[in-house]
Amino acid sequence: MTSSGTQPLVSEGFSGRMRVQDPALPPGQHLVDRFPVMSAGPTPVVHRRAWELTVTTPSGRQTPWDFAGLTRLPVEDVVADLHCVTRWSRSGTRWRGVPVEALLREVDDAGARYVMAHSYGGYTTNVPLEDLLDGRAWLVFDHEDEPLSAEHGGPVRLLVPHLYLWKSAKWVNGLTLMSHDAPGFWESLGYHLYGDPWREQRHSRD
Amino acid sequence: MARAATLPRLTWQSATLTQVRRESSTASTLRLDVAGWPGHRAGQHVDVRLTAADGYTAVRPYSLASAAGSGLVEITVATTPGGEVSTYLVNDAVAGNHVEVRGPLGSWFVWDVSDPDPVQLVAGGSGVVPLMSMLRTHGSAGHPAPMRLLYSVSDPEQVLYADEVEQLAHAATVLHTRHSPPGTARPPGRVTPAEVEEHTLPATSRPSVFVCGPTGFVEAMLTVLTGLGHDPERIRAERYGERSSP
Missing domain, CATH: 3.40.50.80 (Nucleotide-binding domain of ferredoxin-NADP reductase (FNR) module)
Structure with missing residues (x-):
């Protein structure tokens, strides 16, 4: 009974209203105006002054960061389209933050190919190291010119806009460099290890 | 992920609406007949895909309302303003119509009878x-x-x-x-x-x-x-x- 891609089953009487297919939108996504909040549990509330993040190398060396230290790094303004695996997308969202590579510049990343991002509250997500470099990922602390709210991941969240949004860990407090890939929270629950929206890598079984 | 690897690849299954029940002025429950439905856990959802006659498709996720182990596949859909899929499912769809579904999906927001806690x-x-x-x-x-x-x-x-x-x-x-x-x-x-x-x-x-x-x-x-x-x-x-x- 599996439908074939060439002969789709028509839903009688369905015409569809959102006929505009935006080429900037990955397959299976639709645009929303507001910013839905997606989290698995309660929202951790951490003040900027109390925020800490630890970068850990494969050999176990740790570098601590605090908010003041983070903002002394070169700050960038970022405009990004967001794509949530639950099928909504937002275009042109504005963020301010620091490129992830700026935090990794001084650390010994020998042997590192993957990164596990850790969050307050225990959330984790895995991302290949190269996806966090070359201006493709940031640690952001402002959203639309306001300090990033707790419900959207403040004081600091990871922003990896070229992957599904669950990779952009909210309330981030650790980046652990790893030699091998390992699943994070949602990835252990059946979501895709990589999560490319343009290839619709939603579930591990996609 | 060994557990996921044992599960079959996710595919779209054709489904027939066998019952549409009005739950409120803005919500309906739809019962689906899905061949080979593997059963679901309480709290899981399905992706529903609608295809128009000209090939236009739209996909949205909907929570399952029926009991795990019941063999019933029922979703309850509430209309969202301007929602092309929800409006069709709540206001236009009738028994005998066809949709496609994928799932059940989700393994976090689920409750199993094996959980002994309140x-x-x-x-x-x-x-x-x-x-x-x-x-x-x-x-x-x-x-x-x-x-x-x-x-x-x-x-x-x-x-x-x-x-x-x-x-x-x-x-x-x-x-x-x-x-x-x-x-x-x-x-x-x-x-x-x-x-x-x-x-x-x-x-x-x-x-x-x-x-x-x-x-x-x-x-x-x-x-x-x-x-x-x-x-x-x-x-x-x-x-x-x-x-x-x-």
């Missing part, structure tokens, strides 16, 4: 849908641990599964935010922290907690629940309107 459910609006699957699963299994529902809804006409909720008697509390039913003492309004404390299982009984509803409601409830001493590790939340997994 369960507190907190619903805002149509966030009650996956929680109703849990209540039905719990009820049909004759599960010995208590499962309670706190259900915040705008007015009596918007209560989903009203008869079943009423039959839950003291295990369910319905609080109205905009209009209260005639003859009730409580004025309509948002659920207060004191009401959460009064109408939910105490944190000392260490219940599993599931919260589902609009974002603002869920955030408020989570703040209250953690303030009452519930372990954040035991609280699962699904923010609503859009699916929250992840």
